[in-house]
Amino acid sequence: MHKILTKKVLNEQVILMELEAPRVAKKCRPGQFVILRVNETGERIPLTIADFDREKGTVTIIFQIVGKTTMLLAEQEENGFVSDIVGPLGNASDLNGVRKAAVIGGGLGSAIAYPQAKALHKMGANVEIIAGFRTKDLVILEDEMRAVSDKLFVMTDDGSYGEHGLVTDKLKERIDDGAGYDTVIAIGPLIMMKFVAKLTKEYGIRTVVSMNPVMIDGTGMCGGCRVSVGGETKFACVDGPEFDGHLIDFDEVIRRTSMYREQEQEAVKQHKCRLEDALDG
Amino acid sequence: MAERNMSSTKNPMPEQDPDVRNKNFDEVAKGYTEEMAVSEAMRCLNCKKPSCVAGCPVNVKIPEFIKCIQERRFKDAYLTLKQTNSLPAVCGRVCPQETQCEAVCVRGKKGEPVAIGRLERFAADWYLNNCDEKSEKPEINGHKVAVLGSGPAGLTCAGDLAQMGYDVTVFEAFHAPGGVLIYGIPEFRLPKAIVRHEIEKLEEAGVKIETNTIAGKAVSIDELFEEGYEAVFIGTGAGLPMFMHIEGENLNGVFSANEFLTRVNLMKAYRDDYDTPVYRAKTVAVVGGGNVAMDSARCAKRLGAEIVYIVYRRSEEEMPARAEEVHHAKEEGIVFKLLCNPVRILGDDKGWVNGIECVEMELGEPDASGRRRPIPKEGSEFTLDVDCVVMAIGTSPNPTVTKATSGLEVNKRGCIVADEETGQTSIEGVYAGGDAVTGAATVILAMGAGKKAANAIDEYIKGKTE
Numbered sequence: 001m002h003k004i005l006t007k008k009v010l011n012e013q014v015i016l017m018e019l020e021a022p023r024v025a026k027k028c029r030p031g032q033f034v035i036l037r038v039n040e041t042g043e044r045i046p047l048t049i050a051d052f053d054r055e056k057g058t059v060t061i062i063f064q065i066v067g068k069t070t071m072l073l074a075e076q077e078e079n080g081f082v083s084d085i086v087g088p089l090g091n092a093s094d095l096n097g098v099r100k101a102a103v104i105g106g107g108l109g110s111a112i113a114y115p116q117a118k119a120l121h122k123m124g125a126n127v128e129i130i131a132g133f134r135t136k137d138l139v140i141l142e143d144e145m146r147a148v149s150d151k152l153f154v155m156t157d158d159g160s161y162g163e164h165g166l167v168t169d170k171l172k173e174r175i176d177d178g179a180g181y182d183t184v185i186a187i188g189p190l191i192m193m194k195f196v197a198k199l200t201k202e203y204g205i206r207t208v209v210s211m212n213p214v215m216i217d218g219t220g221m222c223g224g225c226r227v228s229v230g231g232e233t234k235f236a237c238v239d240g241p242e243f244d245g246h247l248i249d250f251d252e253v254i255r256r257t258s259m260y261r262e263q264e265q266e267a268v269k270q271h272k273c274r275l276e277d278a279l280d281g
Numbered sequence: 282m283a284e285r286n287m288s289s290t291k292n293p294m295p296e297q298d299p300d301v302r303n304k305n306f307d308e309v310a311k312g313y314t315e316e317m318a319v320s321e322a323m324r325c326l327n328c329k330k331p332s333c334v335a336g337c338p339v340n341v342k343i344p345e346f347i348k349c350i351q352e353r354r355f356k357d358a359y360l361t362l363k364q365t366n367s368l369p370a371v372c373g374r375v376c377p378q379e380t381q382c383e384a385v386c387v388r389g390k391k392g393e394p395v396a397i398g399r400l401e402r403f404a405a406d407w408y409l410n411n412c413d414e415k416s417e418k419p420e421i422n423g424h425k426v427a428v429l430g431s432g433p434a435g436l437t438c439a440g441d442l443a444q445m446g447y448d449v450t451v452f453e454a455f456h457a458p459g460g461v462l463i464y465g466i467p468e469f470r471l472p473k474a475i476v477r478h479e480i481e482k483l484e485e486a487g488v489k490i491e492t493n494t495i496a497g498k499a500v501s502i503d504e505l506f507e508e509g510y511e512a513v514f515i516g517t518g519a520g521l522p523m524f525m526h527i528e529g530e531n532l533n534g535v536f537s538a539n540e541f542l543t544r545v546n547l548m549k550a551y552r553d554d555y556d557t558p559v560y561r562a563k564t565v566a567v568v569g570g571g572n573v574a575m576d577s578a579r580c581a582k583r584l585g586a587e588i589v590y591i592v593y594r595r596s597e598e599e600m601p602a603r604a605e606e607v608h609h610a611k612e613e614g615i616v617f618k619l620l621c622n623p624v625r626i627l628g629d630d631k632g633w634v635n636g637i638e639c640v641e642m643e644l645g646e647p648d649a650s651g652r653r654r655p656i657p658k659e660g661s662e663f664t665l666d667v668d669c670v671v672m673a674i675g676t677s678p679n680p681t682v683t684k685a686t687s688g689l690e691v692n693k694r695g696c697i698v699a700d701e702e703t704g705q706t707s708i709e710g711v712y713a714g715g716d717a718v719t720g721a722a723t724v725i726l727a728m729g730a731g732k733k734a735a736n737a738i739d740e741y742i743k744g745k746t747e
Contacts (some may be wrong), residue, residue: 222540260558
């Protein structure tokens with residue numbers, strides 16, 4: 001059992017939790033992830049480690065409520081427990097030699113890209129963050145991102161906050177203005193990463209993306225997380241989760257990620273019904 | 282005592298009707314009653330020089346435990362088994378007795394051998410149902426040993442070391458211990474309550490288990506030595522699924538047997554009270570001819586598939602699956618497409634599987650495995666309409682531990698190099714056994730290796746401290 005030490009609601013869909021996990025906290029590095037199970041009958045879901053504290057023996061996760069398991073997780077309160085956490089899984093980000101980077105975060109992806117930006121900033125690299133959100137109410141971690149970047153651009157789809165537009169619009173503008181990035185790190189919805197990679201390919205800028213596909217064990221055992229990278233099949237859990245954005249077959253990943261969508265939607269519906277019944281009863 | 286039973290055939294095992302059982306996950310074989318067991322035990326001649334014992338990788342005292350059953354001393358039968366076998370209820374169910382103890386039974390020369398496996402299962406189940414005393418905790422000798430992996434090799438090694446008084450901790454990557462016994466072998470062949478019970482017995486005897494701990498990631502072998510462990514046993518199995526590398530293998534609806542079976546077995550996707558999603562297909566092709574292929578096919582059938590094919594490139598004779606599993610699969614309506622090999626997997630415009638193209642094969646000259654090499658018949662391609670494909674063509678050792686441990690020698694197949702008699706690896710104090718060393722093999726071979734390594738570790742630590 002792992003105690004929930006802190007729970008913060010970042011916006012109506014995104015929640016931060018700091019959890020006790022001493023073995024993971026002792027070893028983890030930016031870019032790695034954990035697999036978590038809320039309770040005995042729960043699913044195993046992969047979540048990127050957003051932060052960690054080796055002395056306290058804790059890891060921080062930031063997740064979006066998208067399915068039954070994340071709904072269930074969001075219902076847990078401070079000082080409560082989750083049944084299982086295993087990690088650290090995957091390879092740490094390779095940030096060696098990066099001097100000027102654009103870190104792109106889309107929605108929840110901003111939280112997942114934040115540790116990379118923080119690490120780069122600490123290394124002394126010049127970091128520009130372009131963070132995109134649907135609307136003002138969904139903006140998260142703005143102060144934190146500002147603190148670890150030389151420039152922060154917040155973009156909203158509806159123009160209700162920051163600048164109006166997509167992250168790719170701002171990225172193109174910055175490149176054309178001569179920002180001179182040697183690396184772009186893009187983390188967010190698959191479709192966003194696909195278009196960031198498409199753009200940077202035209203400019204020949206090295207681009208790293210992070211995959212979070214369907215998986216069970218996180219140790220290379222199930223093969224559910226296979227992705228095609230440069231025509232070769234790789235397992236996101238052990239070969240990734242970060243890959244060269246110019247080599248990933250995004251369309252395949254998008255398709256494979258939808259594998260259990262129908263069942264997932266059904267599970268969410270049933271869970272909501274049960275919640276409502278409980279409230280009514 | 283009952284009379285010697287000179288029947289040339291085994292007492293048959295009561296089983297669920299095939300048409301009933303292929304719709305549920307309850308155990309197929311129901312087990313002997315006391316009367317059946319005593320009657321079968323009376324077929325044993327209690328040979329003075331028994332060859333069966335040498336046929337068993339953990340040298341179960343077969344004539345002794347059977348004699349106990351003959352005399353209706355069922356508890357003693359269990360205790361006799363337990364002296365050399367940490368997991369008798371498991372072995373009685375999943376060991377390939379027909380190629381081991383029973384293969385060399387004298388009664389098998391004229392007729393069928395004594396049903397040693399069924400009797401082993403009976404004794405273990407009888408104890409489980411009739412005795413609830415706790416295992417005795419041996420006196421601790423103060424030496425710590427770490428075991429990586431809680432499958433058959435690791436559990437046996439841990440159990441034997443605990444009996445000798447060692448302070449043993451087992452590290453398991455999954456949220457539940459048991460390894461392949463939990464995630465791989467289905468409920469209908471090996472009920473998980475049985476596995477849990479056997480593991481509880483080991484815990485009572487002093488074995489500690491840390492789940493959710495990935496060796497090589499959360500904790501390295503060097504760190505274990507720093508934490509005061511004096512020896513390490515690696516029993517991390519062969520968990521990496523193989524694929525054929527053919528077109529269409531990444532389509533939605535193509536799974537490794539590992540993924541499919543883990544969802545169903547460890548994560549109980551067949552039960553409504555679990556959140557695990559699993560793809561319930563109408564028509565399934567399982568590629569492969571081993572026990573894992575049979576398990577996958579039979580699970581798919583139980584999840585509601587109308588047609589389930591086994592697609593295997595050689596003939597039935599070469600199938601690595603146990604004859605009993607093939608027989609059970611056929612009874613349950615699994616369709617065998619033998620001498621067929623997949624060429625590519627076909628998909629619809631949304632990227633879901635809708636067919637598997639195969640080519641017919643014929644057998645040529647024997648290959649390195651001694652089996653006749655399958656050769657494709659040119660122009661014999663045909664398509665099976667399926668909406669799911671499960672790849673059950675084998676597994677290889679997981680490199681997580683070996684990659685994280687400098688100086689640990691592996692061969693070109695990724696298997697850890699270890700001494701056959703002791704399990705000693707290229708690093709002092711580090712031992713290995715089971716599928717991590719041999720590549721995918723059987724539960725009992727892994728247990729045999731765990732046992733040998735336990736003895737070697739005992740000698741090593743004693744030698745060091747003397």
